[in-house]
Amino acid sequence: MVDFKAIRGEFPILDQEIHGHPLVYLDSAATSQKPECVIDAEANFYRTINAGVHRGAHELAARSTVAFEEARAKVAKLVGANAEEGQEEIVVTGGATAGLNLLATAFGNASLGRGGEAAKRFALKPGDEIVVSRAEHHSVLLPFQELAYRTGATFKWIDLTEDGRVRTDNLDEVITERTKVVAVTHVGNTTGAITNVAPIIKRAHEVGAVFILDACQSVPHLKVDFHALDVDFAAWSAHKMYGPTGVGFLYGKRDMLEALPPANFGGSMVELAYMDHEAQYMAPPARFEAGTQPVAQVVAAGVAAEWMMNIGLENIEAHERSITNELLKLGDIEGIRILGPRENKDRIGTVAFDVAGVHPHDVGQYIDAQGIAIRVGHHCAQPVHRHFGLYASNRASSGVYNSVEDAQALVEAAKGIRKFFEVE
Numbered sequence: 001m002v003d004f005k006a007i008r009g010e011f012p013i014l015d016q017e018i019h020g021h022p023l024v025y026l027d028s029a030a031t032s033q034k035p036e037c038v039i040d041a042e043a044n045f046y047r048t049i050n051a052g053v054h055r056g057a058h059e060l061a062a063r064s065t066v067a068f069e070e071a072r073a074k075v076a077k078l079v080g081a082n083a084e085e086g087q088e089e090i091v092v093t094g095g096a097t098a099g100l101n102l103l104a105t106a107f108g109n110a111s112l113g114r115g116g117e118a119a120k121r122f123a124l125k126p127g128d129e130i131v132v133s134r135a136e137h138h139s140v141l142l143p144f145q146e147l148a149y150r151t152g153a154t155f156k157w158i159d160l161t162e163d164g165r166v167r168t169d170n171l172d173e174v175i176t177e178r179t180k181v182v183a184v185t186h187v188g189n190t191t192g193a194i195t196n197v198a199p200i201i202k203r204a205h206e207v208g209a210v211f212i213l214d215a216c217q218s219v220p221h222l223k224v225d226f227h228a229l230d231v232d233f234a235a236w237s238a239h240k241m242y243g244p245t246g247v248g249f250l251y252g253k254r255d256m257l258e259a260l261p262p263a264n265f266g267g268s269m270v271e272l273a274y275m276d277h278e279a280q281y282m283a284p285p286a287r288f289e290a291g292t293q294p295v296a297q298v299v300a301a302g303v304a305a306e307w308m309m310n311i312g313l314e315n316i317e318a319h320e321r322s323i324t325n326e327l328l329k330l331g332d333i334e335g336i337r338i339l340g341p342r343e344n345k346d347r348i349g350t351v352a353f354d355v356a357g358v359h360p361h362d363v364g365q366y367i368d369a370q371g372i373a374i375r376v377g378h379h380c381a382q383p384v385h386r387h388f389g390l391y392a393s394n395r396a397s398s399g400v401y402n403s404v405e406d407a408q409a410l411v412e413a414a415k416g417i418r419k420f421f422e423v424e
């Protein structure tokens with residue numbers, strides 16, 4: 001039995017009052033809080049081994065390089081990826097957004113003929129198709145929409161069911177022989193719905209398309225194995241999985257990474273550089289890690305990955321499911337509509353809701369006055385909100401440190417909103 005109360009005690013930030021109430025943090029989909037071990041790992045790196053990695057012949061540089069690569073291996077283990085030297089499948093990025101832009105830029109470079117024969121599988125031209133879903137965060141939607149504009153490819157999307165799930169009943173129509181790239185979220189950041197990705201990946205591969213998974217909202221909450229899923233690429237951020245800000249990871253199947261041309265250029269990614277002819281770039285992952293990396297943050301993200309694995313992803317999932325149960329009771333309140341699946345099945349504890357007649361910013365302030373932190377706005381997913389006939393909403397989202405009581409506190413507070421604003 002995991003003692004989740006003790007786990008909550010590992011988060012110093014949660015031990016405070018907001019507006020005279022104990023803090024209830026229900027905004028983990030935006031960013032998670034950090035346990036003491038992650039905070040310490042980052043500080044200790046600076047205290048004891050700070051040095052540039054993969055360069056310098058001194059002992060500190062050697063130690064920081066080992067710490068950096070060990071962190072990569074821990075992160076790889078969390079998502080079922082390879083980490084052996086020469087077979088690495090995890091690239092360090094500045095976050096999910098940076099990882100997704102890296103891919104879109106690299107595909108654009110391949111479309112210009114960069115990367116040679118091997119990179120042709122990523123090249124796009126007019127008539128080719130890029131497919132996303134309407135559930136996407138803007139960090140998937142926009143880089144791939146821009147890629148379509150740059151290459152002349154056609155931009156298409158898979159629509160949603162009434163309750164906000166990515167549809168899988170018309171995949172043959174949307175993903176066609178012309179489709180070259182399919183990018184879909186694993187879990188909707190507004191709806192909390194877990195996408196049934198298997199048929200989408202199967203269809204993408206059937207037509208020879210590259211499949212990219214946005215794993216931002218799945219890796220922190222579910223046991224994820226990229227090999228088992230058979231995704232070609234996946235991107236996510238460390239700060240949503242109890243790690244630091246400013247760092248994220250891009251998974252790529254080894255053969256995909258080897259074929260992909262670089263997107264960012266500079267130090268530490270080049271084998272040979274000349275004035276008068278083309279450079280020779282390093283093998284992955286270094287090819288994609290130009291410049292000085294956020295080493296302390298990567299080391300701390302490795303600690304976060306290990307910390308999650310020690311708790312057990314199945315345990316995290318089960319614990320958060322009990323919180324989701326309570327959060328879904330928001331939908332039982334008169335005048336409140338949940339944007340996403342109502343049943344606690346194939347979803348996580350991210351529950352967006354609309355309060356009839358009350359602007360989300362007013363809702364957020366009312367809830368905040370009671371010490372409860374939720375997100376309001378469009379959550380960087382405007383097309384999802386349009387699907388529900390809205391521009392913005394309120395969103396509660398759980399983390400491993402939340403309790404059923406936290407969710408109950410929100411539901412109790414929500415019962416008073418419409419009365420307070422005199423709309424009932």
Ligand SMILES: Cc1ncc(COP(=O)(O)O)c(C=O)c1O
Nearest residue numbers: 095096097137139189216217237
């Ligand atoms: C589903 C999803 N994708 C991508 C992102 C972008 O992550 P980041 O802002 O850390 O780059 C987020 C963050 O909110 C997200 O929820």
